[in-house]
């Protein structure tokens with residue numbers, strides 16, 4: 001059997017003050033599309049950040065393996081180099097750094113992506129066009145003054161440029177108008193087609209999933225994975241909400 005791309009076992013993690021994730025097990029195989037759903041405050045973003053190695057969180061138990069290696073203690077940049085990408089729920093603004101220079105810098109760290117100046121610019125411009133982004137944005141400071149939707153498109157631009165093995169998209173669809181939503185879901189499709197990348201999509205919005213063939217759905221409640229299924233689970237949640245999972249999440253936390 002092939003080794004999974006991402007394998008999380010018995011993961012508990014949180015801040016100094018509190019444990020947010022409790023005994024999480026999650027396996028993602030290469031090229032598969034997984035969806036993570038759960039009520040506000042369940043710990044979905046935290047899980048994404050812990051997979052990425054965000055130092056704001058401490059792992060108190062369990063392991064994270066990626067592409068055959070134990071990465072539990074690795075710094076975020078090593079994880080990025082290994083092929084993990086996290087699209088932030090709230091992308092940060094970086095004054096003083098033009099978007100194009102930022103993209104150049106992150107690509108330069110990846111020898112397999114190194115392109116000569118002109119070819120690089122042409123590639124970035126091509127992707128910007130694909131995402132319906134005006135080229136002038138490439139010269140602006142990273143995310144500074146960008147609207148919520150524009151910031152999400154910048155995240156998609158990075159995803160398409162970097163072609164990671166695993167992309168964790170944390171509510172990339174939130175705050176997007178109908179047209180932007182369609183641009184972003186086309187971007188996700190392009191990512192899947194060009195590099196057969198695996199996905200962990202965190203979302204509250206089933207529209208983004210309409211064009212995506214979902215292999216597995218996970219439900220996180222109170223920091224515990226309480227249910228797992230196929231895409232039918234998404235339809236159920238959409239119709240019924242999370243109420244029926246709440247009890248399982250609370251029991252887990254109290255036990």
Ligand SMILES: Nc1ncnc2c1ncn2[C@@H]1O[C@H](COP(=O)(O)OP(=O)(O)OP(=O)(O)O)[C@@H](O)[C@H]1O
Nearest residue numbers: 015020038039040041042043044045046047056089
């Ligand atoms: N750095 C932090 N410091 C303190 N508390 C935190 C931190 N990060 C997350 N939390 C808390 O952990 C819980 C889970 O937060 P998280 O952002 O992971 O939820 P979420 O499932 O992504 O919710 P949403 O759907 O609203 O985005 C929340 O109660 C949040 O306040």
Ligand SMILES: [Mg+2]
Nearest residue numbers: 044045046089
């Ligand atoms: Mg979140």
